[in-house]
Amino acid sequence: GTALLLYLFLKLHINMTQKRSLTRVFLSFTLLGLIYFSILPAAFAQEGDIPTDxxxxxxxxxxxxxxxxxxxxxxxxxxxxxxxxxxxxxxxxxxxxxxxxxxxxxxxxxxxxxxxxxxxxxxxxxxxxxxxxxxxxxxxxxxxxxxxxxxxxxxxxxxxDPKTPGETGVASTYINAIMVGLIIVLVLILVVLILITTILQKYLNQRNDLDEDDKAIVNPTVSLDGLVKSKPFIFIVIFLFAAIAFKVVINNLYAVGVQIGYAPKQPIAFSHKIHAGQYEIDCNYCHTGVRKSKSANIPSPNICMNCHSAVKTESPEIQKIYAAIENDRPIEWVRVHNLPDLAYFNHSQHVEVGGIECQTCHGPIEEMDVVRQHSLLTMGWCIDCHRKTDVNTKGNEYYDKLVELHDEGSKEALKVEDIGGLECSKCHY
Ligand code: HEC
Ligand code: HEC
Ligand code: HEC
Ligand code: HEC
Ligand code: HEC
Ligand code: HEC
Missing domain, CATH: 1.10.760.10 (Cytochrome c-like domain)
Structure with missing residues (x-):
């Protein structure tokens, strides 16, 4: 039907160029309208069947x-x-x-x-x-x-919008640009003001109808030069300098052996902000061991290929994944979190049994372009949490007897320390 209408429309148009008449123009546009409405229902027929409940x-x-x-x-x-x-x-x-x-x-x-x-x-x-x-x-x-x-x-x-990750960056560079602009404007204003005062000063000094009081105002005794050379000023500058240096040293001393904030550069610019944040890919999809075993696993290149055999194949960063697979070599990710060998930590115990969110220990990973260590990872940190945290006993038969025994002796909820979470041998081999 549509084809027939289209044919009539074209034929009319061809005729029209030879002999214009109002009725023909009218007819041809009526036909056009008919064509439109004959296609429209066809396109939306399927949509109409879709439930809206x-x-x-x-x-x-x-x-x-x-x-x-x-x-x-x-x-x-x-x-x-x-x-x-x-x-x-x-x-x-x-x-x-x-x-x-x-x-x-x-x-x-x-x-x-x-x-x-x-x-x-x-x-x-x-x-x-x-x-x-x-x-x-x-x-x-x-x-x-x-x-x-x-x-x-x-x-x-x-x-x-796949571009959103950059947007916050754009916003902050925007703010930075405004700040820099403001500072430049302020400096310019300052320069202009200084120029005006010096010119005014010169001009006023040339006049001889000024009395002593006015002269004192025009030529103040405290000059900037004098201020910079004054003892209190030098003292304040030295003090500020020493305080900053002291703070830096102390901060670094505290950080000895503690790698909080450690965020090494990785061989491939893999971003959790894109994958776990923007595209909401579940942590388990890549860290397959995290609910079942001691260690969380870093995904093998094959897992990346589930998507990157088709996504962003041209990107040089993605090409590195292909190269790793071709050469049969693992990607050499740099380890971020690392306990010393003497300590034992088990992911499934905390995530699966304990019901603790990844973010409690690792921070907002889904917002990080580069993973950084969020927690102290010291013995004190583990112990502190074991003292404060209730055991997740709900729906876990294993704990039923323990909870019963515990509730007889205490009004407080069962904490990790009550199940032996402070015993040396639980965490040390
Ligand atoms: C698409 C795969 C993928 C997803 C999804 C993913 N990760 Fe990762 N994760 C990686 C890769 C690859 C690395 C190693 C490179 C790096 O450190 O950035 C890594 C590293 C990490 C590390 C640091 C490991 C170390 O070296 O100590 C932590 C912690 C982590 N991921 C937590 C998470 C959490 C929490 C989630 C969910 C919110 C998540 N990941 C989702 C692939 C993924
Ligand atoms: C479930 C799908 C999925 C998996 C699995 C996955 N990615 Fe991605 N990856 C994406 C999507 C989607 C993008 C965003 C593409 C875009 O910006 O258009 C992306 C982007 C990237 C980028 C940025 C590329 C660029 O040039 O902008 C890198 C690098 C990357 N992924 C590495 C990895 C690595 C390494 C792994 C395996 C540990 C992995 N991806 C696993 C879906 C996935
Ligand atoms: C492993 C990844 C994957 C999963 C999971 C998946 N799809 Fe797809 N889907 C694809 C790919 C890739 C295509 C493109 C066609 C192809 O390559 O086979 C596609 C195509 C389609 C199309 C045709 C799209 C078009 O433009 O005509 C529909 C419809 C679709 N998928 C629906 C679904 C539904 C519904 C689900 C969940 C029940 C689902 N898919 C789960 C990967 C997936
Ligand atoms: C109770 C705190 C805690 C929770 C909760 C936690 N982690 Fe960890 N995670 C750690 C510690 C501690 C390490 C260092 C382990 C080591 O060096 O043996 C680590 C290491 C990792 C690593 C590096 C590889 C490895 O297994 O050593 C990855 C990846 C990781 N965590 C991902 C996750 C993901 C994903 C989740 C959530 C499903 C999660 N973690 C939940 C404390 C935690
Ligand atoms: C965010 C709180 C939290 C942090 C931090 C934490 N844990 Fe735990 N831990 C728990 C909870 C909750 C359990 C109880 C899980 C269960 O029900 O078995 C637990 C249980 C354990 C157990 C088993 C105890 C037992 O008696 O069965 C060990 C071992 C352990 N944690 C080691 C560690 C180590 C090592 C660290 C530090 C690297 C650490 N934990 C950090 C919350 C934490
Ligand atoms: C909840 C887990 C946990 C318990 C319980 C625990 N530790 Fe630790 N311990 C750790 C972790 C994790 C480290 C490594 C921390 C680090 O590197 O800063 C550590 C480190 C140590 C170190 C320091 C080693 C070094 O190289 O500095 C000693 C010593 C130690 N523990 C002894 C003990 C003793 C003794 C007990 C029993 C009273 C005990 N720990 C109970 C988790 C635990």
Missing amino acids: PAIISAGKSLFDGNCKTCHRVNAKLVGPALQDVYNRAPSIDWIVSFVNNSSKVIGSGDEYAVALYEEYNKTQMTAFPSFDRDQVMSILAYVKQETDNPTVAAGPAVD
């Missing part, structure tokens, strides 16, 4: 967060395409359902749209979700549609 949207959000978020955002490209408007661009809703169920089957069938997409994303394999039925996919689409139409404000700017 808040309960379905919220179910869709949790499905999306749990299964799709590692690779997709609604309003930004990540490993896979931005899903906004996908219901309008994909061949059909049924197509989307089968693609989510098993994308490689759809690509394998030679489907043109799927193959083109697969090529565009450097043949990155999307995970198959064979258990998802049509309703579940529809609920995800409902969430996608809601996020397309009114992006959540809180999550919006952080994920929408």
Whole structure:
């Protein structure tokens, strides 16, 4: 139908150039309007089927967060395409359902749209979700549609715009620029004022109708030169200098053996602020051991490749990952946190059993471009927390008997020290 209308429109136009008539112009534009409205419903037919029920949207959000978020955002490209408007661009809703169920089957069938997409994303394999039925996919689409139409404000700017990490930097350089500008203006004003006073002084000194009092005001006895050479002034300067030097020395002495703030330069400019912050990739995704074992693990290059086989492939920093894999050599990350060998620390005990957030010990890692040591990591630091922190006994049968015994003898909650958290042998081999 659209094609026919288009044909009529073109034919009319060609005729029109030969013989202009008002009715023809009118007719041709009516046709144009018809073409427009004949395409419009086709484009939005699929969107119309998508549910708008808040309960379905919220179910869709949790499905999306749990299964799709590692690779997709609604309003930004990540490993896979931005899903906004996908219901309008994909061949059909049924197509989307089968693609989510098993994308490689759809690509394998030679489907043109799927193959083109697969090529565009450097043949990155999307995970198959064979258990998802049509309703579940529809609920995800409902969430996608809601996020397309009114992006959540809180999550919006952080994920929408890949440039946000620089923005705070831009803001602070902006402020710095303003400060520098202000200082320059102030210095200029000062120079101009000094010039004016010296000129005025010279001029006034040339006049002879001034009495002694006026002269005293024009030529003050305290000159700047005198001030700089005066004893109190020299004393104050020396004192300030000594105080600053003293403070620096003391700070450095305190820091002997303590590496708080230690932030070595890493071989690849990997940023937690981008990965864990902006793209909200879960810590466990990379630090796979952190909930299961003593040590948190630094991810191998293969984990990076889950995304970087397709993301930012041209970046020189990413090329370093490819080089490491090609040469079969690990990336030589510089260790930031390091306890001496005599101490034993176990991550799963603290994170999984104790329920402590990474940030309690490591600080706001998701805001750091370069990881730095946030806590003291001294014995005093461990002990202090063991004295203050309640044991996370909820839902842990292992503690039931202990809690019962403890509650008979004490009104206070069970602390780590009560389960032996201060015993030397717990932390020392
Ligand atoms: C491992 C990463 C990954 C996960 C997880 C993932 N996808 Fe994808 N998705 C992709 C990639 C990559 C593409 C691009 C096509 C390709 O390379 O196969 C894609 C394409 C799509 C498309 C087609 C987009 C378009 O522009 O037409 C849809 C729809 C889609 N994914 C939905 C989902 C849904 C829904 C989920 C969660 C249930 C999900 N994906 C989970 C990686 C992923
Ligand atoms: C995309 C992968 C990835 C994610 C997600 C990630 N990290 Fe990392 N993490 C790394 C890599 C790679 C290093 C080593 C390079 C470095 O220190 O920056 C590292 C280093 C660290 C270190 C310092 C290790 C040392 O040498 O002492 C800490 C602590 C850390 N991550 C905590 C976290 C926390 C907390 C989160 C979640 C908020 C997180 N990471 C999320 C990849 C990741
Ligand atoms: C779950 C997906 C994912 C994983 C896994 C991942 N990255 Fe990334 N990475 C991204 C995204 C998305 C960006 C931002 C790309 C952009 O700015 O357009 C990025 C950006 C980067 C950048 C900045 C590139 C540049 O030039 O701006 C570096 C470097 C980087 N990643 C290194 C790593 C390393 C090393 C690992 C493995 C420890 C890793 N990434 C794992 C998704 C991932
Ligand atoms: C109770 C404090 C504490 C918590 C909570 C904690 N860490 Fe650590 N983390 C440490 C200490 C201490 C070290 C140094 C361990 C060592 O040198 O043996 C460390 C080291 C690391 C390292 C370097 C590699 C390693 O295993 O030694 C990574 C990566 C790391 N932590 C990630 C995490 C992540 C991710 C979380 C949250 C899931 C987390 N940490 C929670 C205290 C903590
Ligand atoms: C933020 C608070 C916190 C910090 C800091 C902390 N711990 Fe713990 N630790 C806990 C909690 C809570 C538990 C109890 C976990 C459980 O229920 O088993 C615990 C348990 C332990 C245990 C097992 C104790 C037992 O009796 O089973 C050891 C060993 C331990 N921590 C070592 C360390 C060391 C070593 C450090 C310092 C490098 C440290 N912890 C720092 C909170 C902390
Ligand atoms: C909660 C864990 C924990 C407990 C309990 C603990 N320590 Fe420590 N201890 C540490 C850590 C961690 C270090 C390393 C700190 C550092 O490097 O500053 C350390 C360091 C030390 C050192 C210093 C070694 C050096 O090279 O400076 C000595 C000695 C020591 N502990 C003895 C003890 C004795 C004795 C006890 C029992 C009364 C004890 N510790 C109980 C965690 C603990």
